[in-house]
Amino acid sequence: MRAWMLESPSQVALEGTAAGPLTLREIARPEPGPGEVRLRVDACGVCHTDLHTAEGDLALPRLPIVPGHQVIGTVDAVGPGVADVPIGTRRGAYWLRRACGTCAACLRGEENLCERAEFNGLHGHGGYAEWMTVPAAYTVPIPERMESHAAAPLLCAGVIGYRSLRLADFHPGGTVALFGFGASAHLVLQLAARQDAKVFVFTRGESHRRLARELGASWAGMPGDEAPELADSAVTFAPAGSVVPQALQAVRPGGTVAINAVHMSDIPSMPYSLLYGERTLRSVANLTAQDARDFIALADRLDIRAQFTTYPFTAANEALQDMKASRVDGAAVLDVGGA
Ligand SMILES: [Zn+2]
Ligand SMILES: [Zn+2]
Known part of the structure:
Protein backbone atom coordinates (compact mmCIF):
# COMPACT_ATOMS: atom_id res chain seq x y z
CA MET A 1 0.00 0.00 0.00
CA LEU A 154 -14.47 16.62 13.49
CA LEU A 155 -12.12 14.01 14.93
CA CYS A 156 -9.43 16.38 16.22
CA ALA A 157 -10.41 19.98 15.62
CA GLY A 158 -13.95 19.06 16.65
CA VAL A 159 -13.44 16.71 19.58
CA ILE A 160 -10.71 18.79 21.21
CA GLY A 161 -12.75 21.92 20.56
CA TYR A 162 -15.68 20.23 22.26
CA ARG A 163 -13.52 19.34 25.24
CA SER A 164 -12.17 22.91 25.39
CA LEU A 165 -15.66 24.36 25.40
CA ARG A 166 -16.68 21.98 28.19
CA LEU A 167 -13.57 22.81 30.23
CA ALA A 168 -14.37 26.52 29.73
CA ASP A 169 -17.54 25.78 31.77
CA PHE A 170 -19.79 26.33 28.77
CA HIS A 171 -23.50 26.11 29.33
CA PRO A 172 -26.25 26.31 26.71
CA GLY A 173 -27.58 29.86 26.48
CA GLY A 174 -24.33 31.32 27.82
CA THR A 175 -21.86 33.73 26.28
CA VAL A 176 -18.60 32.50 24.72
CA ALA A 177 -15.56 34.35 23.38
CA LEU A 178 -13.28 32.58 20.86
CA PHE A 179 -9.74 33.82 20.15
CA GLY A 180 -8.41 32.72 16.76
CA PHE A 181 -10.61 31.21 14.07
CA GLY A 182 -9.26 28.10 12.37
CA ALA A 183 -10.42 24.53 12.00
CA SER A 184 -11.26 23.99 15.66
CA ALA A 185 -12.87 27.38 16.38
CA HIS A 186 -15.28 27.21 13.45
CA LEU A 187 -16.66 23.95 14.84
CA VAL A 188 -16.80 25.24 18.43
CA LEU A 189 -18.69 28.30 17.18
CA GLN A 190 -21.39 26.11 15.63
CA LEU A 191 -21.53 23.88 18.70
CA ALA A 192 -22.10 26.89 20.99
CA ALA A 193 -24.42 28.84 18.67
CA ARG A 194 -26.68 25.81 18.14
CA GLN A 195 -27.05 25.55 21.89
CA ASP A 196 -28.40 29.11 22.04
CA ALA A 197 -25.13 30.70 23.14
CA LYS A 198 -24.01 34.18 22.12
CA VAL A 199 -20.59 33.82 20.48
CA PHE A 200 -17.96 36.55 20.06
CA VAL A 201 -15.01 35.83 17.75
CA PHE A 202 -11.67 37.67 17.89
CA THR A 203 -9.54 37.11 14.79
CA ARG A 204 -7.27 39.14 12.53
CA GLY A 205 -8.40 37.81 9.16
CA GLU A 206 -11.31 39.63 7.49
CA SER A 207 -12.36 36.41 5.69
CA HIS A 208 -12.33 34.63 9.05
CA ARG A 209 -14.55 37.30 10.62
CA ARG A 210 -16.97 37.01 7.69
CA LEU A 211 -17.11 33.21 8.00
CA ALA A 212 -17.65 33.54 11.75
CA ARG A 213 -20.68 35.79 11.18
CA GLU A 214 -22.05 33.42 8.53
CA LEU A 215 -21.76 30.51 10.94
CA GLY A 216 -23.71 32.30 13.66
CA ALA A 217 -21.33 34.54 15.63
CA SER A 218 -23.19 37.47 17.25
CA TRP A 219 -20.09 39.62 16.92
CA ALA A 220 -16.66 39.32 15.27
CA GLY A 221 -13.76 41.74 15.69
CA MET A 222 -10.02 42.16 15.92
CA PRO A 223 -7.98 41.01 18.91
CA GLY A 224 -7.90 44.03 21.23
CA ASP A 225 -11.39 45.18 20.20
CA GLU A 226 -14.10 45.23 22.84
CA ALA A 227 -16.98 42.74 22.49
CA PRO A 228 -20.53 43.91 23.36
CA GLU A 229 -20.37 42.26 26.79
CA LEU A 230 -18.11 40.15 29.00
CA ALA A 231 -18.33 36.41 28.27
CA ASP A 232 -18.97 33.54 30.68
CA SER A 233 -16.41 31.38 28.89
CA ALA A 234 -13.50 31.90 26.52
CA VAL A 235 -11.43 29.49 24.46
CA THR A 236 -8.11 30.50 22.90
CA PHE A 237 -6.90 28.73 19.75
CA ALA A 238 -4.00 30.92 18.60
CA PRO A 239 -0.63 29.55 19.78
CA ALA A 240 0.45 33.03 20.96
CA GLY A 241 0.75 33.65 24.69
CA SER A 242 -0.41 37.24 24.17
CA VAL A 243 -4.01 36.02 23.72
CA VAL A 244 -4.17 34.84 27.32
CA PRO A 245 -4.45 38.30 28.95
CA GLN A 246 -6.82 39.35 26.14
CA ALA A 247 -9.04 36.37 26.87
CA LEU A 248 -9.02 37.02 30.63
CA GLN A 249 -10.02 40.60 29.90
CA ALA A 250 -12.99 39.36 27.86
CA VAL A 251 -14.55 37.14 30.57
CA ARG A 252 -16.70 38.21 33.51
CA PRO A 253 -15.75 37.62 37.16
CA GLY A 254 -16.17 33.90 37.80
CA GLY A 255 -15.68 33.13 34.11
CA THR A 256 -13.28 30.55 32.68
CA VAL A 257 -10.62 30.71 29.96
CA ALA A 258 -9.54 27.40 28.39
CA ILE A 259 -6.38 27.29 26.28
CA ASN A 260 -6.73 24.95 23.30
CA ALA A 261 -3.11 24.68 22.22
CA VAL A 262 -0.40 22.04 22.38
CA HIS A 263 2.29 24.69 21.93
CA MET A 264 2.19 28.32 22.92
CA SER A 265 4.73 31.13 23.05
CA ASP A 266 5.39 32.53 26.54
CA ILE A 267 2.48 34.17 28.28
CA PRO A 268 3.42 37.82 28.96
CA SER A 269 3.52 39.20 32.47
CA MET A 270 0.09 40.62 33.35
CA PRO A 271 -1.64 42.40 36.23
CA TYR A 272 -3.21 40.10 38.79
CA SER A 273 -6.47 42.04 38.41
CA LEU A 274 -7.06 40.19 35.13
CA LEU A 275 -7.31 36.92 37.01
CA TYR A 276 -8.80 38.26 40.24
CA GLY A 277 -12.57 37.99 40.56
CA GLU A 278 -12.35 34.19 40.63
CA ARG A 279 -11.64 33.85 36.96
CA THR A 280 -10.23 30.45 36.04
CA LEU A 281 -7.44 29.87 33.52
CA ARG A 282 -6.73 26.31 32.39
CA SER A 283 -5.17 24.35 29.55
CA VAL A 284 -6.70 21.50 27.57
CA ALA A 285 -4.67 18.38 26.86
CA ASN A 286 -5.64 15.60 24.45
CA LEU A 287 -8.99 13.85 24.63
CA THR A 288 -10.65 10.72 25.93
CA ALA A 289 -12.44 8.00 23.96
CA GLN A 290 -15.62 9.16 25.68
CA ASP A 291 -15.08 12.75 24.40
CA ALA A 292 -14.93 11.36 20.86
CA ARG A 293 -18.12 9.31 21.27
CA ASP A 294 -19.99 12.18 22.95
CA PHE A 295 -18.93 14.80 20.44
CA ILE A 296 -19.63 12.76 17.30
CA ALA A 297 -23.13 11.96 18.63
CA LEU A 298 -23.72 15.65 19.49
CA ALA A 299 -22.33 16.84 16.14
CA ASP A 300 -24.73 14.47 14.40
CA ARG A 301 -27.70 15.69 16.46
CA LEU A 302 -26.86 19.39 15.98
CA ASP A 303 -25.76 18.86 12.35
CA ILE A 304 -22.33 20.46 12.89
CA ARG A 305 -20.47 20.70 9.59
CA ALA A 306 -16.81 21.34 8.96
ZN1 LIG B 1 -4.96 17.18 15.69
ZN1 LIG C 1 -2.54 5.41 31.87
Whole structure:
Protein backbone atom coordinates (compact mmCIF):
# COMPACT_ATOMS: atom_id res chain seq x y z
CA MET A 1 0.00 0.00 0.00
CA ARG A 2 1.03 3.62 -0.37
CA ALA A 3 1.82 5.63 2.73
CA TRP A 4 3.29 9.04 3.44
CA MET A 5 6.29 8.54 5.72
CA LEU A 6 8.06 11.07 7.89
CA GLU A 7 11.65 9.79 7.85
CA SER A 8 13.37 12.84 9.28
CA PRO A 9 11.66 16.10 10.21
CA SER A 10 12.41 19.27 8.28
CA GLN A 11 10.92 22.71 7.80
CA VAL A 12 7.86 22.96 5.56
CA ALA A 13 8.36 25.56 2.81
CA LEU A 14 5.73 28.30 2.68
CA GLU A 15 5.15 27.86 -1.05
CA GLY A 16 6.37 26.70 -4.36
CA THR A 17 7.53 23.10 -4.04
CA ALA A 18 5.83 19.72 -4.00
CA ALA A 19 8.73 18.40 -1.92
CA GLY A 20 8.52 18.49 1.84
CA PRO A 21 9.19 16.48 4.97
CA LEU A 22 6.90 13.61 3.86
CA THR A 23 7.85 10.92 1.33
CA LEU A 24 5.37 8.67 -0.46
CA ARG A 25 6.46 5.04 0.03
CA GLU A 26 5.18 1.59 -0.84
CA ILE A 27 4.98 -0.41 2.40
CA ALA A 28 3.30 -3.65 3.52
CA ARG A 29 -0.40 -3.42 4.31
CA PRO A 30 -0.69 -3.73 8.12
CA GLU A 31 -2.44 -6.69 9.78
CA PRO A 32 -4.57 -5.98 12.85
CA GLY A 33 -3.12 -7.31 16.11
CA PRO A 34 -5.12 -8.43 19.18
CA GLY A 35 -7.85 -5.92 19.95
CA GLU A 36 -7.19 -3.95 16.77
CA VAL A 37 -9.19 -3.21 13.64
CA ARG A 38 -7.88 -2.34 10.21
CA LEU A 39 -9.38 0.65 8.40
CA ARG A 40 -9.41 1.07 4.63
CA VAL A 41 -8.84 4.81 4.88
CA ASP A 42 -11.31 7.06 3.11
CA ALA A 43 -10.30 10.52 4.35
CA CYS A 44 -7.75 11.95 6.76
CA GLY A 45 -7.84 15.47 8.17
CA VAL A 46 -4.65 17.53 8.20
CA CYS A 47 -4.02 19.00 11.65
CA HIS A 48 -1.61 21.66 12.89
CA THR A 49 -0.10 18.94 15.06
CA ASP A 50 0.91 17.12 11.84
CA LEU A 51 2.87 20.25 10.92
CA HIS A 52 4.53 20.27 14.37
CA THR A 53 5.35 16.57 13.89
CA ALA A 54 6.75 17.04 10.37
CA GLU A 55 8.91 19.96 11.47
CA GLY A 56 10.15 18.15 14.57
CA ASP A 57 8.63 20.50 17.17
CA LEU A 58 7.27 17.46 19.02
CA ALA A 59 9.51 14.77 20.45
CA LEU A 60 9.26 11.94 17.92
CA PRO A 61 9.29 8.55 19.66
CA ARG A 62 9.28 6.57 16.42
CA LEU A 63 10.72 7.20 12.96
CA PRO A 64 9.83 6.67 10.24
CA ILE A 65 6.19 7.33 11.06
CA VAL A 66 3.01 7.79 9.01
CA PRO A 67 1.25 10.95 10.29
CA GLY A 68 -2.49 11.51 10.49
CA HIS A 69 -4.94 11.36 13.36
CA GLN A 70 -8.32 12.44 11.96
CA VAL A 71 -9.07 9.28 10.07
CA ILE A 72 -12.32 7.95 8.63
CA GLY A 73 -12.29 4.50 7.10
CA THR A 74 -14.20 1.28 6.66
CA VAL A 75 -13.28 -1.69 8.83
CA ASP A 76 -12.02 -4.44 6.51
CA ALA A 77 -10.28 -6.77 9.00
CA VAL A 78 -10.38 -7.29 12.77
CA GLY A 79 -7.78 -8.83 15.06
CA PRO A 80 -8.29 -11.48 17.75
CA GLY A 81 -10.67 -10.45 20.53
CA VAL A 82 -12.62 -7.79 18.63
CA ALA A 83 -16.30 -8.70 18.88
CA ASP A 84 -18.11 -5.38 18.77
CA VAL A 85 -16.83 -3.67 15.62
CA PRO A 86 -18.33 -5.34 12.52
CA ILE A 87 -16.44 -5.53 9.24
CA GLY A 88 -17.92 -3.11 6.73
CA THR A 89 -18.79 -0.39 9.25
CA ARG A 90 -17.28 3.11 9.13
CA ARG A 91 -15.18 4.16 12.11
CA GLY A 92 -13.10 7.17 13.01
CA ALA A 93 -9.64 7.16 14.61
CA TYR A 94 -8.37 10.21 16.47
CA TRP A 95 -5.32 11.52 18.35
CA LEU A 96 -5.45 9.15 21.33
CA ARG A 97 -4.35 5.70 20.08
CA ARG A 98 -4.41 3.97 23.45
CA ALA A 99 -4.13 4.70 27.15
CA CYS A 100 -2.57 2.21 29.60
CA GLY A 101 -5.61 1.82 31.86
CA THR A 102 -3.47 1.28 34.95
CA CYS A 103 -1.61 4.53 35.75
CA ALA A 104 -2.89 7.01 38.35
CA ALA A 105 -4.44 9.27 35.68
CA CYS A 106 -6.22 6.37 33.97
CA LEU A 107 -7.53 5.13 37.33
CA ARG A 108 -8.95 8.63 37.96
CA GLY A 109 -10.75 8.37 34.61
CA GLU A 110 -8.42 10.94 33.03
CA GLU A 111 -7.02 8.84 30.23
CA ASN A 112 -6.21 12.03 28.30
CA LEU A 113 -3.48 12.57 30.91
CA CYS A 114 -2.23 8.94 30.84
CA GLU A 115 1.50 8.77 31.52
CA ARG A 116 1.91 6.05 28.90
CA ALA A 117 -0.61 7.32 26.34
CA GLU A 118 0.12 6.62 22.69
CA PHE A 119 -1.01 8.81 19.83
CA ASN A 120 -1.88 8.07 16.23
CA GLY A 121 0.64 9.44 13.79
CA LEU A 122 3.25 9.64 16.57
CA HIS A 123 3.58 6.24 18.29
CA GLY A 124 1.59 4.29 15.71
CA HIS A 125 1.17 4.80 11.98
CA GLY A 126 -1.69 7.16 11.20
CA GLY A 127 -4.06 7.89 8.37
CA TYR A 128 -1.84 9.41 5.66
CA ALA A 129 -1.94 5.89 4.17
CA GLU A 130 -4.33 3.61 2.33
CA TRP A 131 -4.80 1.38 5.39
CA MET A 132 -4.14 1.75 9.10
CA THR A 133 -4.59 -0.43 12.16
CA VAL A 134 -5.82 0.97 15.47
CA PRO A 135 -7.14 -0.42 18.79
CA ALA A 136 -10.90 -1.02 18.32
CA ALA A 137 -11.69 0.57 21.72
CA TYR A 138 -10.21 3.85 20.50
CA THR A 139 -12.39 4.18 17.43
CA VAL A 140 -15.73 5.92 17.18
CA PRO A 141 -18.72 4.89 15.02
CA ILE A 142 -19.45 7.40 12.24
CA PRO A 143 -23.17 8.15 11.78
CA GLU A 144 -24.73 7.29 8.43
CA ARG A 145 -25.40 10.85 7.31
CA MET A 146 -21.86 12.12 7.95
CA GLU A 147 -19.87 12.12 4.72
CA SER A 148 -16.29 10.92 5.32
CA HIS A 149 -14.41 14.03 4.12
CA ALA A 150 -16.74 16.36 5.99
CA ALA A 151 -16.49 14.24 9.15
CA ALA A 152 -12.68 13.84 9.28
CA PRO A 153 -11.96 17.32 10.75
CA LEU A 154 -14.47 16.62 13.49
CA LEU A 155 -12.12 14.01 14.93
CA CYS A 156 -9.43 16.38 16.22
CA ALA A 157 -10.41 19.98 15.62
CA GLY A 158 -13.95 19.06 16.65
CA VAL A 159 -13.44 16.71 19.58
CA ILE A 160 -10.71 18.79 21.21
CA GLY A 161 -12.75 21.92 20.56
CA TYR A 162 -15.68 20.23 22.26
CA ARG A 163 -13.52 19.34 25.24
CA SER A 164 -12.17 22.91 25.39
CA LEU A 165 -15.66 24.36 25.40
CA ARG A 166 -16.68 21.98 28.19
CA LEU A 167 -13.57 22.81 30.23
CA ALA A 168 -14.37 26.52 29.73
CA ASP A 169 -17.54 25.78 31.77
CA PHE A 170 -19.79 26.33 28.77
CA HIS A 171 -23.50 26.11 29.33
CA PRO A 172 -26.25 26.31 26.71
CA GLY A 173 -27.58 29.86 26.48
CA GLY A 174 -24.33 31.32 27.82
CA THR A 175 -21.86 33.73 26.28
CA VAL A 176 -18.60 32.50 24.72
CA ALA A 177 -15.56 34.35 23.38
CA LEU A 178 -13.28 32.58 20.86
CA PHE A 179 -9.74 33.82 20.15
CA GLY A 180 -8.41 32.72 16.76
CA PHE A 181 -10.61 31.21 14.07
CA GLY A 182 -9.26 28.10 12.37
CA ALA A 183 -10.42 24.53 12.00
CA SER A 184 -11.26 23.99 15.66
CA ALA A 185 -12.87 27.38 16.38
CA HIS A 186 -15.28 27.21 13.45
CA LEU A 187 -16.66 23.95 14.84
CA VAL A 188 -16.80 25.24 18.43
CA LEU A 189 -18.69 28.30 17.18
CA GLN A 190 -21.39 26.11 15.63
CA LEU A 191 -21.53 23.88 18.70
CA ALA A 192 -22.10 26.89 20.99
CA ALA A 193 -24.42 28.84 18.67
CA ARG A 194 -26.68 25.81 18.14
CA GLN A 195 -27.05 25.55 21.89
CA ASP A 196 -28.40 29.11 22.04
CA ALA A 197 -25.13 30.70 23.14
CA LYS A 198 -24.01 34.18 22.12
CA VAL A 199 -20.59 33.82 20.48
CA PHE A 200 -17.96 36.55 20.06
CA VAL A 201 -15.01 35.83 17.75
CA PHE A 202 -11.67 37.67 17.89
CA THR A 203 -9.54 37.11 14.79
CA ARG A 204 -7.27 39.14 12.53
CA GLY A 205 -8.40 37.81 9.16
CA GLU A 206 -11.31 39.63 7.49
CA SER A 207 -12.36 36.41 5.69
CA HIS A 208 -12.33 34.63 9.05
CA ARG A 209 -14.55 37.30 10.62
CA ARG A 210 -16.97 37.01 7.69
CA LEU A 211 -17.11 33.21 8.00
CA ALA A 212 -17.65 33.54 11.75
CA ARG A 213 -20.68 35.79 11.18
CA GLU A 214 -22.05 33.42 8.53
CA LEU A 215 -21.76 30.51 10.94
CA GLY A 216 -23.71 32.30 13.66
CA ALA A 217 -21.33 34.54 15.63
CA SER A 218 -23.19 37.47 17.25
CA TRP A 219 -20.09 39.62 16.92
CA ALA A 220 -16.66 39.32 15.27
CA GLY A 221 -13.76 41.74 15.69
CA MET A 222 -10.02 42.16 15.92
CA PRO A 223 -7.98 41.01 18.91
CA GLY A 224 -7.90 44.03 21.23
CA ASP A 225 -11.39 45.18 20.20
CA GLU A 226 -14.10 45.23 22.84
CA ALA A 227 -16.98 42.74 22.49
CA PRO A 228 -20.53 43.91 23.36
CA GLU A 229 -20.37 42.26 26.79
CA LEU A 230 -18.11 40.15 29.00
CA ALA A 231 -18.33 36.41 28.27
CA ASP A 232 -18.97 33.54 30.68
CA SER A 233 -16.41 31.38 28.89
CA ALA A 234 -13.50 31.90 26.52
CA VAL A 235 -11.43 29.49 24.46
CA THR A 236 -8.11 30.50 22.90
CA PHE A 237 -6.90 28.73 19.75
CA ALA A 238 -4.00 30.92 18.60
CA PRO A 239 -0.63 29.55 19.78
CA ALA A 240 0.45 33.03 20.96
CA GLY A 241 0.75 33.65 24.69
CA SER A 242 -0.41 37.24 24.17
CA VAL A 243 -4.01 36.02 23.72
CA VAL A 244 -4.17 34.84 27.32
CA PRO A 245 -4.45 38.30 28.95
CA GLN A 246 -6.82 39.35 26.14
CA ALA A 247 -9.04 36.37 26.87
CA LEU A 248 -9.02 37.02 30.63
CA GLN A 249 -10.02 40.60 29.90
CA ALA A 250 -12.99 39.36 27.86
CA VAL A 251 -14.55 37.14 30.57
CA ARG A 252 -16.70 38.21 33.51
CA PRO A 253 -15.75 37.62 37.16
CA GLY A 254 -16.17 33.90 37.80
CA GLY A 255 -15.68 33.13 34.11
CA THR A 256 -13.28 30.55 32.68
CA VAL A 257 -10.62 30.71 29.96
CA ALA A 258 -9.54 27.40 28.39
CA ILE A 259 -6.38 27.29 26.28
CA ASN A 260 -6.73 24.95 23.30
CA ALA A 261 -3.11 24.68 22.22
CA VAL A 262 -0.40 22.04 22.38
CA HIS A 263 2.29 24.69 21.93
CA MET A 264 2.19 28.32 22.92
CA SER A 265 4.73 31.13 23.05
CA ASP A 266 5.39 32.53 26.54
CA ILE A 267 2.48 34.17 28.28
CA PRO A 268 3.42 37.82 28.96
CA SER A 269 3.52 39.20 32.47
CA MET A 270 0.09 40.62 33.35
CA PRO A 271 -1.64 42.40 36.23
CA TYR A 272 -3.21 40.10 38.79
CA SER A 273 -6.47 42.04 38.41
CA LEU A 274 -7.06 40.19 35.13
CA LEU A 275 -7.31 36.92 37.01
CA TYR A 276 -8.80 38.26 40.24
CA GLY A 277 -12.57 37.99 40.56
CA GLU A 278 -12.35 34.19 40.63
CA ARG A 279 -11.64 33.85 36.96
CA THR A 280 -10.23 30.45 36.04
CA LEU A 281 -7.44 29.87 33.52
CA ARG A 282 -6.73 26.31 32.39
CA SER A 283 -5.17 24.35 29.55
CA VAL A 284 -6.70 21.50 27.57
CA ALA A 285 -4.67 18.38 26.86
CA ASN A 286 -5.64 15.60 24.45
CA LEU A 287 -8.99 13.85 24.63
CA THR A 288 -10.65 10.72 25.93
CA ALA A 289 -12.44 8.00 23.96
CA GLN A 290 -15.62 9.16 25.68
CA ASP A 291 -15.08 12.75 24.40
CA ALA A 292 -14.93 11.36 20.86
CA ARG A 293 -18.12 9.31 21.27
CA ASP A 294 -19.99 12.18 22.95
CA PHE A 295 -18.93 14.80 20.44
CA ILE A 296 -19.63 12.76 17.30
CA ALA A 297 -23.13 11.96 18.63
CA LEU A 298 -23.72 15.65 19.49
CA ALA A 299 -22.33 16.84 16.14
CA ASP A 300 -24.73 14.47 14.40
CA ARG A 301 -27.70 15.69 16.46
CA LEU A 302 -26.86 19.39 15.98
CA ASP A 303 -25.76 18.86 12.35
CA ILE A 304 -22.33 20.46 12.89
CA ARG A 305 -20.47 20.70 9.59
CA ALA A 306 -16.81 21.34 8.96
CA GLN A 307 -15.79 23.80 6.25
CA PHE A 308 -13.05 21.95 4.45
CA THR A 309 -10.78 21.89 1.42
CA THR A 310 -9.99 18.52 -0.11
CA TYR A 311 -6.47 17.66 -1.28
CA PRO A 312 -5.64 14.63 -3.45
CA PHE A 313 -3.82 11.90 -1.53
CA THR A 314 -0.63 12.72 -3.46
CA ALA A 315 -0.68 16.35 -2.23
CA ALA A 316 0.10 15.82 1.47
CA ASN A 317 3.14 18.12 1.45
CA GLU A 318 1.14 20.85 -0.33
CA ALA A 319 -1.58 20.55 2.31
CA LEU A 320 1.02 21.09 5.06
CA GLN A 321 2.40 24.11 3.18
CA ASP A 322 -1.02 25.68 2.78
CA MET A 323 -1.75 25.11 6.44
CA LYS A 324 1.54 26.67 7.49
CA ALA A 325 0.89 29.70 5.25
CA SER A 326 -2.72 30.02 6.56
CA ARG A 327 -4.14 29.56 3.07
CA VAL A 328 -6.83 27.11 4.22
CA ASP A 329 -10.26 28.38 5.30
CA GLY A 330 -11.66 25.80 7.69
CA ALA A 331 -9.89 22.43 7.59
CA ALA A 332 -7.69 20.59 5.07
CA VAL A 333 -8.61 16.97 4.29
CA LEU A 334 -6.64 14.36 2.34
CA ASP A 335 -8.78 12.35 -0.05
CA VAL A 336 -7.18 8.98 0.60
CA GLY A 337 -10.03 6.81 -0.71
CA GLY A 338 -10.13 8.64 -4.03
CA ALA A 339 -6.43 7.96 -4.62
ZN1 LIG B 1 -4.96 17.18 15.69
ZN1 LIG C 1 -2.54 5.41 31.87
